[in-house]
Amino acid sequence: MSKMQADTQITDVAEYALALGDDALVLGQRLCEWCADAPLLEEDIAIANVGLDYLGRARMLLQYAGETLGQSEDELAFLRDAPGFRNLLMVELPRGDFAFSQVRHYLLDEFESLFFAGLKQSSDPTLAGIAAKTDKEVRYHLRRSTQWMRRLAMGTQESHDRTQKALDELWGYVAEFFILTEIEERLLADNISVDRRNLEPQFKTSVGTLFDEIGLIQPSDDWKVVGGRLGQHTEHLGPMLGEMQFMQRTYPGLEW
Amino acid sequence: MSVIRTIELIPHERFELQQHRSTSAWPHLYRLLDQVNDPEIPVISIWEMGILQNVVLGTTESNQTQVTVTITPTYSGCPAMQQISEDVKTTLANAGYPNVIVKQQLSPPWTTDWMTPRTKKQLRSYGIAPPEDQSCPQCGSKDITTISEFGSTACKAQLRCNTCLEPFDHFKAI
Numbered sequence: 001m002s003k004m005q006a007d008t009q010i011t012d013v014a015e016y017a018l019a020l021g022d023d024a025l026v027l028g029q030r031l032c033e034w035c036a037d038a039p040l041l042e043e044d045i046a047i048a049n050v051g052l053d054y055l056g057r058a059r060m061l062l063q064y065a066g067e068t069l070g071q072s073e074d075e076l077a078f079l080r081d082a083p084g085f086r087n088l089l090m091v092e093l094p095r096g097d098f099a100f101s102q103v104r105h106y107l108l109d110e111f112e113s114l115f116f117a118g119l120k121q122s123s124d125p126t127l128a129g130i131a132a133k134t135d136k137e138v139r140y141h142l143r144r145s146t147q148w149m150r151r152l153a154m155g156t157q158e159s160h161d162r163t164q165k166a167l168d169e170l171w172g173y174v175a176e177f178f179i180l181t182e183i184e185e186r187l188l189a190d191n192i193s194v195d196r197r198n199l200e201p202q203f204k205t206s207v208g209t210l211f212d213e214i215g216l217i218q219p220s221d222d223w224k225v226v227g228g229r230l231g232q233h234t235e236h237l238g239p240m241l242g243e244m245q246f247m248q249r250t251y252p253g254l255e256w
Numbered sequence: 257m258s259v260i261r262t263i264e265l266i267p268h269e270r271f272e273l274q275q276h277r278s279t280s281a282w283p284h285l286y287r288l289l290d291q292v293n294d295p296e297i298p299v300i301s302i303w304e305m306g307i308l309q310n311v312v313l314g315t316t317e318s319n320q321t322q323v324t325v326t327i328t329p330t331y332s333g334c335p336a337m338q339q340i341s342e343d344v345k346t347t348l349a350n351a352g353y354p355n356v357i358v359k360q361q362l363s364p365p366w367t368t369d370w371m372t373p374r375t376k377k378q379l380r381s382y383g384i385a386p387p388e389d390q391s392c393p394q395c396g397s398k399d400i401t402t403i404s405e406f407g408s409t410a411c412k413a414q415l416r417c418n419t420c421l422e423p424f425d426h427f428k429a430i
Contacts, residue, residue, distance in 0.1 A: 028333075042403050042404035042414060043404065045404065045406060045407065045408065045414075046404045046405060046406035047406075049333075049406040049409065049410040050406065050410075051333075052331075052333030052334075052335065052410055053331060053332055053333045053410055054333065055333050056329070056331065056332030056333025056334065057332050057333070059332075059333075060332060060362065125363070126362075128363070129362040129363030129365070130332075130362060132362075132363060132364070132365045133329075133332050133362050133363075133365040133366075134332065136365060136367075136430050137331065137332060137430075140405060140428065140430070143405065144405040144406070147405075
């Protein structure tokens with residue numbers, strides 16, 4: 001590998017880690033919005049704890065990205081504008097009602113259980129280490145979100161309808177899970193990244209089986225929204241960052 | 257009458273950790289760090305939890321004594337890591353080692369298998385059901401309902417005993 005290729009690869013790995021870190025950071029923030037506002041106390045604690053798992057994951061990935069990009073994890077999290085974020089669009093959507101948050105979580109958990117099992121095999125030892133840690137946690141998240149899918153879809157008519165509505169609203173954001181970015185494509189050659197395109201059939205089988213079992217209708221694939229990995233975001237990310245970044249923007253360098 | 261004694265087995269990685277400690281050139285540093293407990297479970301030290309991975313005494317470029325302590329997080333977002341790092345630094349500083357670096361290591365990922373059988377017993381007597389054993393720490397009943405997959409911290413689930421009706425924490429197997 002030439003020096004230039006090696007440099008490109010180092011930057012690619014950092015950008016890859018940044019995008020995965022942004023997924024975790026933004027979803028972690030959205031989950032923590034439920035803190036003190038969940039439908040029951042135990043769920044309040046659970047959802048905040050899952051949020052913490054995500055923030056922990058975000059820290060590991062942003063620290064790693066920051067080593068190459070020359071920025072601290074805090075600078076990356078709190079001083080970047082929305083177009084600099086590389087997260088999947090699904091994670092930035094407002095939390096909605098409880099059904100919306102749980103369906104989003106379930107879809108992401110099913111995807112992540114496949115994705116991080118793959119990333120554990122990455123030839124990049126840091127990414128593989130983070131993935132091994134994450135993979136264990138995702139299995140717990142998936143168990144919990146699957147239980148909630150059952151309860152909500154098979155609970156009352158109201159909870160069923162809201163769950164179906166959430167699924168209909170979220171389904172178009174699933175396509176983005178399986179789009180390989182140019183960076184990821186370059187990193188595939190050295191077994192650093194996961195070929196997310198290959199995960200789609202298994203994902204569809206897993207979610208389809210559950211939907212059948214609990215009486216949800218899998219929406220059609222006739223619409224999709226993509227662009228998060230390119231920094232093209234929905235109108236929802238900016239206001240969320242406005243709140244999340246407020247303290248650092250107002251008091252630069254503030255520490256607890 | 258024959259007496260059958262159960263020999264408690266420890267996982268291989270825990271064995272390696274213990275071997276590493278027993279051959280360390282700085283056993284006194286390990287002993288000092290035995291005083292540092294998991295802030296969420298104050299009866300168990302970070303060594304017993306498997307959080308403490310390595311202790312090395314070295315010198316800095318300017319020839320100052322420096323201790324490097326490696327710890328591994330139980331869960332990625334575990335807020336106790338910050339507290340543990342500070343406790344490690346304070347404990348060593350009080351013993352005359354002001355120059356301490358605490359490193360976090362992710363791989364191999366922490367597992368509840370690293371807890372020794374003794375640690376699991378301590379958890380139970382503290383009121384937390386250890387991994388792989390969900391029976392009620394109050395009355396021993398196995399008739400249990402799960403209240404929530406996540407309890408007071410990310411590493412614990414919340415269960416309730418249907419016999420004595422007490423809710424309790426369960427340390428999740430990971």
